[in-house]
Amino acid sequence: MSDIKKIKDNYIDKLNKENNIEKVNNIKSELFGKNGIISNEFKKLGSISVEERKKLASDLNNIKDELQNKILIKIQEIETKEINLKLEKEKIDVTLPERNIEIGKIHPVSQVIDEISSIFSEIGFSVEEGPDVENEYNNFTALNTPDNHPARDMHDTFYLDNNKELLLRTHTSPVQVRTMLKGKAPFKIIAPGRTYRSDSDQTHAPMFHQVEGLHIDKNINMGHLKGCLNYFIKEFFEVDKIKMRFRPSHFPFTEPSAEVDIGYEIKNGKIVIGEGNKWLEILGCGMVHPNVLKNVNVNPSKYQGYAFGIGIDRLGMLKYGINDLRAFFETDYRWLSHFGFDPLDVPSNYRGLSR
Amino acid sequence: MKFTVDWLKNHLDTKFNNNQIIDKLTNIGLEVESFESSTSELDTFIVAKIINAKTHPNADRLKLCDVDIGSDKTIEVVCGALNAKNGLLTVYAPPGSIIPKNQMKLSVSKIRGVTSYGMLCSESELLLSNESDGIIELKNDKYANKIGEKYFKNTSEKVIDLSITPNRPDCLGVRGIARDLSAAGAGKLKINKKSNLKYRGNQNINVTIKKEKAQGCTIFGSCLIKGVTNKESPKWLKDKILSLGQKPISAIVDITNYVMFDLNRPLHAYDADKIDNEIIVRSSSKGESFEALDNKKYILENDMCVISDRSGVLGLGGIIGGTRSGTEYSTKNILLESAYFLPRSIRKTSKQLNIDTDAKFRFERGIDPLSIEEGLIKASELIKQICGGEISNLDVKKIENYKKTIINFDPFLFEKTTGFNVENKELIKILERLGFNVSKNKKILKLAIPSWRPDIIQPIDIVEEIVRIKGYEYINTLEPIKTRLKPTLNYYQKLFHFLQRSVASKGYLETVTWSFTDSKINQLFKENDEEISIVNPISSDLNVLRNSIFPNLLYYLKKNLDRGFKDISLFEIGPAFKGKNPGDQLTVIGAVRAGKISRLSWNDKERIVDTFDVKKDVIQSLCEAGINKDDIIIDDRTPSYYHPGKSGGVYQNKNEKNAIAYFGEIHPIIMKKLDIKTEGLVIFEICLDYIRASKQKIKDSKSEYKFSDFQKSERDFAFIINKNFKSQELVNIIKSVDNKLIKSVKVFDVFEGENIPEGKKSITVNVTIQSEEKTLNENDLDNINKLIISSVESKSLAKIRS
DSSP states (O other): OHHHHHHHHHHHHHHHHOOOHHHHHHHHHHHHSTTOHHHHHHHHGGGSOHHHHHHHHHHHHHHHHHHHHHHHHHHHHHHHHHHHHHHHHHOOOTTSOOSOOOOOBBOHHHHHHHHHHHHHHHTTOEEOOOOSEEEHHHHTGGGTOOTTOGGGGGSOOOBSSTTSOEEEOSSSTHHHHHHHHHSOSOEEEEEEEEEEOSOOSSSOOSEEEEEEEEEEESSOOHHHHHHHHHHHHHHHHTOSOOOEEEEEEEETTEEEEEEEEEEEEEETTEEEETOSSEEEEEEEEEEEOHHHHHHTTOOTTTOEEEEEEEEHHHHHHHHHTOOOSGGGGSOOHHHHHHHOBOTTOOOBTTTBSOO | OEEEHHHHHTTEEOOOOHHHHHHHHHHTTOEEEEEEEOOOGGGGOEEEEEEEEEEETTEEEEEEEEEEOSSSSOEEEEEOOTTOOTTOEEEEEOTTOEETTTTEEOOOEEETTEEEOSEEOOTTTTTSOSOOSSOOOOOHHHHGGGTTSBSSOOOSOEEEEEEOOTTOGGGGSHHHHHHHHHHTTSOEEOOOOOOOOOBOSOOOSEEEEOOOTTOOEEEEEEEEEESOOOOOOOHHHHHHHHHTTOOOOOHHHHHHHHHHHHHSOOOEEEEGGGSOSEEEEEEOOTTOEEEBTTSOEEEOOTTOEEEEETTEEEEETTTBOBSTTOOOTTOOOEEEEEEEEOHHHHHHHHHHHTOOOHHHHHHHHOOOGGGHHHHHHHHHHHHHHHHOOEEOOOEEEESSOOOOOEEEEOTHHHHHHHSSOOOHHHHHHHHHHTTOEEEEETTEEEEEOOTTOTTOOSHHHHHHHHHHHHOGGGSOOOOOOOOOSSOSSOHHHHHHHHHHHHHHTTTOEEOOOOSEEOHHHHTTTOTTSOOEEOSSOSSTTSOEEOSSSHHHHHHHHHHHHHTTOOSEEEEEEEEEESSSSTTOEEEEEEEEEESEESTTOSSSOOEEOOHHHHHHHHHHHHHHTTOOGGGOEEESOOOTTEEEEEEEEEESSTTOSSOSEEEEEEOHHHHHHHTOOOSOEEEEEEEGGGSOOOSSOHHHHOOOOOOOOSOOEEEEEEEEEETTSOHHHHHHHHHHHOTTTEEEEEEEEEEOSTTSOTTEEEEEEEEEEOOSSSOOOHHHHHHHHHHHHHHHHHHHOOEEOO
């Protein structure tokens, strides 16, 4: 007995000192191999008395477990050490730059159009479109603006022929005409798009964007118009309250007509929308003129409703603090990167309009 | 329309203060653009303090003064005054000021080699006294805290500037504005004093309005004023004219102008002695001419309404008078005209001749036809008062009688339109104050429309009158009705949305450029489309509608390259025009990509962008937008602005005429013509209108979900094939060998040159074979392999490489 205990102590000692996995394996076969020391001890059990055997077998088993356990731990210990050493060598500088990221952007005008569409979609409007080139009838005459009407002077029109028959639409209102001519009442649409006036300075561009709105049904009155625009402005500027003023105005194609101002103030050189004692005109609207309804074969004694026109670029400038309208159309890479929106930033109601 | 509050109070009894008046005007639809004192030449002179006065380096008698003018920085002024010393408060005139004494305009100037910004003034220079020795010395106690403020108080009255909408000619006169204010409860309209003017004799210049088809004049009223002394206007009148932003001319002209702005009643004064016998109001004949008061000679067309005498045209009725009969200081006898001209005629003539005058602006919008006498009387009274003279009886010639407009108005229309109710009593009060004559017939109101309101012709116009005077704040704010009539977006609108954001997500910056472009650049991209010229372009390099998006995109690409950017990806989605009629336009995406991939990368090899970069972008975008990759075919038919060998088209059908997209390098000749210098440039375009709308939603058109768990095998094949043979064809041949078993075919190596015969190339493909029914054994696979090789060899004349 004392022999095997000595052997055990001796090997435990050896294993403790050992750091090489191969040598540990050698020790393992030295002890437990076919002719291993421990294996041979077990073989001897057959040749001794029963009483002695019982005791020796139990001792042997304990020693075997202890040694095997020790070997296992030792192997794990060495392996861990080796792996750690290898990983240490493999270490890279993760602060080196990643492969080039190419970040695309959505133009503010497109983003604002999507915001507007999202807001009006929530209250049941669908999106209509019309061509950029219009005839004189759809752009003016059908909209109750006959040739000799001074209101035509308010629009500096680009013409495509000398008879002034074909032109670039000066507003999105001809989409009202097209929509009503091809369909049947009721109508509930918005129509965003490009519009053109031959006017060019710091605050005017020869091309800009408008969104037209039209809601025609049996009992739509000015209260609905006010409610709809109040809802839109609050949603668009993402505020709970907005100071808003409806003020009488004149457009040939609506009667009564109104212009809408929103309150603002300048705080630390920045414009704050919705408060303050200054007014900013942002849109024109009114009840669709009975003459327009007649022109598009809608019976004005049965149907009535409102229309509005909003400058998209202007709204975007106010919301996103952009000062220069001309810069919208100058394709300066720096400007586009700065004011553009991430393509995954799709305006929606549930996620919030802007981030 | 400009006027002062004082002028308004000539017509309105009001307790309102200025701010209340301003608010009221805006609230009833007369938008106030500004309310400011008219600017004065003396506004520029400001209180200043000399901080430091030292001797001029090049002149002992001059001083160089640092002057505090109330802004962040001091200003350096050269001054010759002996009394200029440190701490002196004085008056400073910046460059641009006009010195009252000599009317000289100051400019920045060098005095003995030192730049002087403006000057310090003496009392005599400002016409305050004759004291010209030294500069003004201001008292410390009074001016010490006024540095930077105006020295002269602007005493001119504040002027209200209204923006009058084209439907309201009546408010182009102060009285009309007063009437609107009175209707809205801002005071009481004063009653015009009865004139006690004494007339003597008849107007003995015969007036005839010719009865012609195109006659633009229906009433011509006049009177003669004999023995006047024309002169400079008195101060009150000059001030009125100045407040309008106009220059006083002479009493007679100023009076006619004053009456025009006061009553919205344009008048014209002729020197009666210069009229040849009689006045004939007639239509012009082509070629007639006259010299107008703006000192321009106008050559007339047919059918313009002219006032003439026996010698010819005197003036254009209602637009502008002529020099031949103009009044002067020496004028003794006047013929005063007060007429009615038809808006349509005025507008046509003024447009043709491109003349804009205050009279034209008013007649074009519609003048009160019943104000003929009122205007003559008011002006005559003033002329008599200021210039003396005797006034003849009024002579009014007409070819048409004015008919009052009557509207039957059902008050229910008001509530139906505005959504709120106004008591009949109040409603009638508003209308009466606006000048309507109201009588009741049961529930219907019979309204006689005032003669000064040509804009009111139907019941809806009455609704507008009532609601604007009552106040828009009474309109309720109703909750939006959420009813939806149809889906927000249709198929193509969704496609627009998806493609726009798909392309952007590939690293492209979206831009928006003009729909017009330079014809010279457009020329390179227009293919067979017609050129669409703009008759009145904003500038000669934006003179046509764009036939393609690329002219603008490449123009701005070049600008950004010039800014020093090298790697640029840009796109625009918008219209490209194919003809000049409405609807002749396509919605197109145009994209450009310039520069290098992996520029200055520490771990990747950099390379120039190439056709396959944009091919990936375009195909991936199309797939993301919902187009099935298996449903598209690539072809090398492309527009001429592409590199003929390095570009392709994406088609949805083999024989389709129009590609849904193109991609590739731009033609080198175009690069040269546009002088674009970049390492590499590739472009693509997608035409949304040519994409076939799928009838089903993607969720409904998906095939059944099937997959195979049997073992799949991969085999590589290398073929020697004609150089021009398209890899797409080869892939299709292989796929068609067994559509079920062959799951994918991937080209993974292409090369020419060494060991490959001239005119040939080697293509290696990897084919994945898998059955849905069993694991294929060697025999099955061998059979497929043989079939693949034989099909390819027979259909493409290729040879398998051994």
